[in-house]
Structure formats: structure tokens, C-alpha cells
Amino acid sequence: MASSSPEPWLHPGATTLLLVDLQQGTCGDAQPRPQPDFDRRFRATTLPAAQQVLAAARRGGLEVIHTVIASLTADGRDRSADYKRCGMGFPPGSRAAEVIAELAPLADELVLPKSSSSPFSSTVLDYLLRNLGIRTLVVIGLLTDQCIDHTVKDAADRGYRAVCVHDACQAVTPERHAAALACFAGYGEQISSGEFVAEVDLVVSRLS
Numbered sequence: 705m706a707s708s709s710p711e712p713w714l715h716p717g718a719t720t721l722l723l724v725d726l727q728q729g730t731c732g733d734a735q736p737r738p739q740p741d742f743d744r745r746f747r748a749t750t751l752p753a754a755q756q757v758l759a760a761a762r763r764g765g766l767e768v769i770h771t772v773i774a775s776l777t778a779d780g781r782d783r784s785a786d787y788k789r790c791g792m793g794f795p796p797g798s799r800a801a802e803v804i805a806e807l808a809p810l811a812d813e814l815v816l817p818k819s820s821s822s823p824f825s826s827t828v829l830d831y832l833l834r835n836l837g838i839r840t841l842v843v844i845g846l847l848t849d850q851c852i853d854h855t856v857k858d859a860a861d862r863g864y865r866a867v868c869v870h871d872a873c874q875a876v877t878p879e880r881h882a883a884a885l886a887c888f889a890g891y892g893e894q895i896s897s898g899e900f901v902a903e904v905d906l907v908v909s910r911l912s
Contacts, residue, residue, distance in 0.1 A: 713840050713867050713893055714903050716911065720769055720838045721761040724823070724845030724855060726754065726807050727772045729800025731846060736800075739876075746874055751806060753872040753897035754844050758807055764904040767836055770809050771827065771845075774801035774817035784820035793819060822854035830862055840865040842900070844872035849884035856888050866892030869900050 713719075728734040731746050761768055773794055776782045780793040787793050794800035796817065809815050820826040833841065841859045843852060843866065852873050859866040868885070875881035885894060895903075 712903075713842075713865050714764075714907055715839050716765065716907060718837055718839040719842060720767040720833060720836065720840070721757065721842045721844070722823075722829075722855065723754070723758065723768070723770045723803075723807060724843060724851050725771055725773050725818075725847075726804055726845050727794075727800065728802050728804055729773065729794045729798075732802075732804040734794075734798070734800035734802075742874070742876060745878075750872060750874040753869070755806060756897050757842075757844055757869050757872050757900050760901040760904040761842070762810070764908050766842075766904070767838065768809070768813045769829070769832070770803050770807075770813060770815045771818050771823045771829075771851075772801050772803060772815060773819070774798070775819050776817065780819070782819055784826065786821060787819055821851045822858045823851075824855070824858040824862065833864065838864065840867060842867045842869060844869045846874055848873045848875040848881045849887075850875075853884050853888050856891050860891040867900075868892065868894045869897050870894050872897050 773792065774796050775793045776796060778795050783793045801817065803809055803815065814832065816823055816827040816829060818826045823829045841864045843855050845852060852868065856866045856868055870885055875884060
């Protein structure tokens, strides 16, 4: 795990929680193929952690943004070359492109459809974060060694403080999850969902 920076990462009014691809087509009822082991681990560990993080972010008044894998065109011709090669992508407005009910966005939370691994490549995320005055991007979701890896690295390269809540992320296997965390450890903090909740609640208590 990356060592923590002495400077606090949580800045009220300048921190966003980004939920990456937690949707019916990746971890819900519209997956293209069965993933029993993946789904079991997701329901037992990753989803509860993600729910705790999301609830704390909302309590703390953090900006919350969701991404979903969804093309802008029905046939997916706008997708990245990588997504075309591996057959990744879901039609706009489809069941597969919906955020799962357990993490459903509130009315004023942004949902960005993306057609590449990093939302910085295929959405207006960077534009939105700068307009919102965001300095820290907290990332959770799927998959640790693909979209999470790309998002964390792109956020750091663009000057954001990147924080990955590691137990609220998941890869196809635990081994790939661990390898990905080691790979992008130098790009920002890696904390647990418990640490995230404790930090947010501490700031809330100080401001109340």
C-alpha cells in the first residue's frame, strides 16, 4: 500500500466520490455471462464496502459522480479501440447500463456514460471536476486492474489528489486486484472503507 501523505486528503467542498461502472451489466442482473465466484465476492465484500463509502460521502456532503459503461450509439461504433477488441460496451438506455439499485444515484448526482477504460478519455469528467472546484478524487468500483487503474493514474496525471478505497474495488480475481493495487500505489493514497468513513465522519463532527 502507498504510504499516506501528511497533508489531509479530504477537503470539504473540494472532494468527489467517483463510483466506477457499478452497474447491472458488470455486477448486476444484466451481465453478458455468469460470474458466480466474482458475484459471490462482490455481494459479500465489495458491495457492502461501497455502500458504506457512498453513505458516508452523502453524509459528508461530498460531490458524488457515477460512471457507467455505455456507448453513445446503439451499435457501439463510438467505443474505444480496446472496448471494440474485447467486445465491451452496452447500448445507451439499456438495463445493463443502469447503476445497480443498491448504489442508485440520487436525483442530483451526475451519471456519466463512458466508452473507454478511463472516464477522463470518453467523458467530460475533467471539465466537471474543474468547474466544481474539486481537488481530491476518491475512486471505488470495477475493475481494479482496468478502469480503476486507468482512472487513478489519469487523475494523478491531471493534478488531482487520487484516493482509492481498496476494499470497495474488485477485479476478476483477488490476485489481479492485489497486483493492480501494487501497480498504481505510487499515484495516490490507498485506504480502506473504514478509514474513509472515519475520516468523513470526523470532518462532519468538526463542522457540526
